[in-house]
Amino acid sequence: MTRFEELLEGHLANELSPEEQTEFAALLRDEERRRLFEVHQRTAALLTGLTRHAPSPTFTEEVLSRLPEQTSSLSGHLWTLLWAPRVIRWNLASALALSFVLAMTPAVWRKFVDGTAVAPPPYHVVTLFRFSVEAPGAQRISVVGDFNGWRTDEIFLSDITGQGHFAVTLPLRPGRYAYMFLVDGAAWVTDPHATAYRDDGFGNRNAVVTIETPQTSRAPNDT
């Protein structure tokens, strides 16, 4: 490649330094070189101006349909099964019965262990957290997030008053969870009342809830 050709290429790519521009301009005084430069410049302009081919209108949908299903390992499934929060629907009688059993357990336990006071558990493993959103006119709202592997069809909010105030209470372990509301299976809504937000990497914000480890207090003789 001659020096002229090299400078020509640099000029077309707009990569020449001021000194090289001067050198190039000097070389262009030669008529043959100028003609060659003009031909290349014209060809480059034609190529740059070529009409762009647009992909088919269904291009994005087809790409998405070709993406492979995400497969997770057995241990992953087990982990999710054990730790993913679930909504449990109980009737009042069952809830009262369970509360009674839980309340009585320490007393019963005490009887078996020589009257020794049973220390309370060092911390509670879950905290009940209430998710709520105002969405008058919405038919179905689910909350999805880190706590349920972002599955959209698992945790639905109830509109108890029928006035568009949807809510659900979930037991969450201490941690930091990003979450979103999915309205009618189509619109992703960020919780406007969240205490924190996190960029989701796609230009939107996820709401974030932080569940602190509850502070436990022990009686002075609980050592």
Place this chain on the structure above:
Amino acid sequence: MHDLVCRMIGDPMEADDIAQEAFVKAYVSLKHFRGESRFSTWLCRIALNRSKDLLRRRGREPWIRTANDEELHIADAVDKEGDAPGGALERREREGRLHWALARLPMKYREVLVLRHIEELDFREIGRLLKIPEGTAKVRAFRAREMLRTLVEDEGTRP
């Protein structure tokens, strides 16, 4: 990326398929993206490799649609604002010749030309993408335009 594939293989219909494959491949291989180049350059490399694979499978140079060209580029035949009457037809004819000539360039020249003038990458990126020295990319771009011009002129003078 779709346009890059289209210029490489010469067939807008098949370019859809190859570009889709490239996106899927990128999605699957995302963990291998080390951030050494721009993400778009990495995508271009995948698309380019898929295009080359297809051309190798075909065992020949790009196939130019001729029978369906009328239909595919019918929108181009409409005069755009600022065109002289009939200017769109002239432009379409000129682009057709250029497209035809581009498809006849050897692959190593065509890819540099497409990346430089159509995708508008700089020579550093082209060198990195094609794993060739920057100087080699410049030489190929120069030679490619020479070849392109000769092809277009020869086609224009053919009776």
